[in-house]
Amino acid sequence: MSSLNDSSESASRENERRRADRNPAARWRSRIGVATALFLVGGAINFASAVAVPILLHFLGPDASGGLVLSNDADAAFLGRSLTAVNAADPAMGAYLVIFMYTMCAFMMAFAILQLGVAWFAVRRAQAWGVWAGLLANEAVVPYYLAVSASFAQRGAPILGGLEFILVITAVTVPATVLGLSGVRRMRRPSSPAS
Numbered sequence: 001m002s003s004l005n006d007s008s009e010s011a012s013r014e015n016e017r018r019r020a021d022r023n024p025a026a027r028w029r030s031r032i033g034v035a036t037a038l039f040l041v042g043g044a045i046n047f048a049s050a051v052a053v054p055i056l057l058h059f060l061g062p063d064a065s066g067g068l069v070l071s072n073d074a075d076a077a078f079l080g081r082s083l084t085a086v087n088a089a090d091p092a093m094g095a096y097l098v099i100f101m102y103t104m105c106a107f108m109m110a111f112a113i114l115q116l117g118v119a120w121f122a123v124r125r126a127q128a129w130g131v132w133a134g135l136l137a138n139e140a141v142v143p144y145y146l147a148v149s150a151s152f153a154q155r156g157a158p159i160l161g162g163l164e165f166i167l168v169i170t171a172v173t174v175p176a177t178v179l180g181l182s183g184v185r186r187m188r189r190p191s192s193p194a195s
Contacts, residue, residue, distance in 0.1 A: 035183060054102050068097055109140065111137070128181065138173040
């Protein structure tokens, strides 16, 4: 008899877990919902960039995407000539730069898929680890881009030339994290009994 009760309880718990998986923990207008949306937008931007940039570069050349590293102007300041001039003077180097960007876009695609998955399956369900992972993963690029920007500035490019987009995208994760963690705490609070 005990075995029957145990299997019945186990099946009941499994059904509850499946129901929770199908029904998200948060509504879109809640703090968790807004945090999820912000993280999803970041993932969608990475996804779209990882698709669009290789297509633009393939058909239009190394200067087609607005900059290979930072911006066309910053890249030109670093190289001492425009990407168009590099491509005209040395087509093999132009092709190499385009193919090198394909490798970066491959990692952007992988990151985008992971961003979207964590946002959808963890943040949306008010799991704090997903919010923290979203913040840390998005902010991890900042020191790298600051180092790149400093190297470019040594070669004559403006200190933050071309970093605006990166800084805005990474800045969005801060309110997403604040809202997300606040929403996680709210959802974990026990409901007050009706008086």
